[in-house]
Amino acid sequence: MIVAEPKPVKEILEMVQDSKKVLTIGCKGCVTVCNVGGAKEVGVLASTIRIARKKLGIPIEVDEFLLERQCDPEYIDEVKEIIGQYDSVISIACGVGPQFLSERYPETRIFPGVNTQFMGGAVEHGVWSERCAGCGQCVIHLFGGVCPIARCSKSLLNGPCGGSDHGKCEISKDVDCVWDIIVRKMMEQDRMDELLEFKPPKSWTTARDGGPRKMIREELVK
Amino acid sequence: MKKVLPENVKVIQVPCTGRIEILHLLKPFEEGADGVYVAGCQGDSCQYMEGISKASKRVAHVKKVLQEIDIDPERIEVFELSASRGGRFVDVAYEMTERLEALGPIL
Numbered sequence: 001m002i003v004a005e006p007k008p009v010k011e012i013l014e015m016v017q018d019s020k021k022v023l024t025i026g027c028k029g030c031v032t033v034c035n036v037g038g039a040k041e042v043g044v045l046a047s048t049i050r051i052a053r054k055k056l057g058i059p060i061e062v063d064e065f066l067l068e069r070q071c072d073p074e075y076i077d078e079v080k081e082i083i084g085q086y087d088s089v090i091s092i093a094c095g096v097g098p099q100f101l102s103e104r105y106p107e108t109r110i111f112p113g114v115n116t117q118f119m120g121g122a123v124e125h126g127v128w129s130e131r132c133a134g135c136g137q138c139v140i141h142l143f144g145g146v147c148p149i150a151r152c153s154k155s156l157l158n159g160p161c162g163g164s165d166h167g168k169c170e171i172s173k174d175v176d177c178v179w180d181i182i183v184r185k186m187m188e189q190d191r192m193d194e195l196l197e198f199k200p201p202k203s204w205t206t207a208r209d210g211g212p213r214k215m216i217r218e219e220l221v222k
Numbered sequence: 223m224k225k226v227l228p229e230n231v232k233v234i235q236v237p238c239t240g241r242i243e244i245l246h247l248l249k250p251f252e253e254g255a256d257g258v259y260v261a262g263c264q265g266d267s268c269q270y271m272e273g274i275s276k277a278s279k280r281v282a283h284v285k286k287v288l289q290e291i292d293i294d295p296e297r298i299e300v301f302e303l304s305a306s307r308g309g310r311f312v313d314v315a316y317e318m319t320e321r322l323e324a325l326g327p328i329l
Binding site for chain 1: 243244245248249251252287290291292293328329
């Protein structure tokens, strides 16, 4: 899933300081799963804004809405009848949501309510960890099912650097050295010889380095 | 003599403090309350194992939220009480109302 975290409330309050009527829109997709942009979080953000503005003596009307997803135009369309009533909209979806809303409703001021972090999963309740960097050409199978691009601080593809220390990365004792994990796994599977095979340099043109990406699936295009 | 709760305390009963969500703690502030407190069981006697510890974490979160919007985090608290000591339930009510009186109204 795409993992995000809430923006500081102060930042959001500054964004809507001139607004009198705001719509907060959540998303039932990834941000619901990582507890940052679902129905509950829409309610909490709306309530927090109301309390803060009431304290300032500048009451605000904050309405709440939840979309199935904010990354599909058909769902974005669901607010077309009401969005014109608001001075501004806070989207608490990943960075895709506020952009899709801005593109569909160019007249409306759209603000992001979360900081999108990474693609990852829940390693325990309340803890998420990065697993994919979206490089566009998956090579996980070459490294024992572990991605060195997303999980090595330097995205090294040819072994650990000198900063690997007792299984930890030099950037933090809380960060595993993924190359330590990869080597251990390949040894366990008796596949160390595969790591020694020559492989040409990875092409990064399929990653962000190649510019903004677009995918067209001809069999699906109408 | 039987102790009674202060008149300005509104009691909302829940089956377990673990059921209390962040929005439940914020709504009273939105509706004009000067403070909120959770009176739950003691951590070592929770029938559902972690009800009060969940509530404590949520109260701690709301304290941070209040701080962010310049409201004194002391306006929300969690108390662990023994079910057999009803007197303490009343005592914490007075403790909290006295604290809020000292802080004054939010607005």
